[in-house]
Amino acid sequence: MPGMKNNRLAYMIRTGVLEDAEAVLDVQNSVISEGEYFIAVSEEFNKTPEQQRDWIRRLLENERETIIVAEMNEEVVGWIAFQAENRKRMFHKGSFGVMIRKNFRGMGIGKELIEELLDWAEANPLIEKVSLGVFSTNHRAISLYKRLGFVEEGRKIKEFKMGESEYIDDIIMYKMV
Template identity: 70%
Template structure:
């Protein structure tokens, strides 16, 4: 990749469903940092399009994509809590195509999400859960001001003898 990679960060649209789904399927198939495994994830492009549309119709939710030369290469989604006493907060998920990792795109997507949350009077807290083994992501979140608020011990069982903790992090906006 070129050091002068030119990319655009924007709110997702329904037309991005195929690319968003392809990235999600690829990340899940890597099997390293995602809760679902490939055979559990069978969302269709139409379901993905409806999911994106539902996010965009909710004032407390959003999905933002990064694109290079018109191709979506990463995305971040923020989903809110439905209950009234929890509606001031939500959590996000972030996925980047393998060949575009390590170039600062995740940081740009997260910055765009935080800017959106800070400008949104309905959102006060941005949260996430991250595998304790995902050191690159944890480092990014800490650089962006997120703080660990808890840990679920052995939350995920990767195989018969390997467990991973779920680190819970947050940032007030």
């Protein structure tokens, strides 16, 4: 599905493939290195391209999971992955994570990735609830999620310790599809 912002920058949204593993990993490393909105810090994250391919393979082989990428000029600039719960009583739901390279934010790519994921989830008879967790300081993302129909389900107070005496809440949001 092609996307466009201001009729200038065209990008494509598509289902990820195994060959995207290194590019997806590169985007993830880039976002983690910013140190702002991701749980892991760079020194904790050491996934190899082979491990990334295995992760993507598992997502694509599970009918309740997916990975969707945003590509611009044949470069993966963002992605969203939906991972389902495996317990029988939580089989109807899953959660997603989304990552966009810093230079490509604000173009509508994240919004389109989430909309594409929601379309996929609505078409999947096994998925009823889409969830996510977001740092309480990520106001831009929270605003986007609310515009797309997500509501706050709960909050984990001081879930993340960012520094000596700096904590951030984890806001849990969901949308029924």
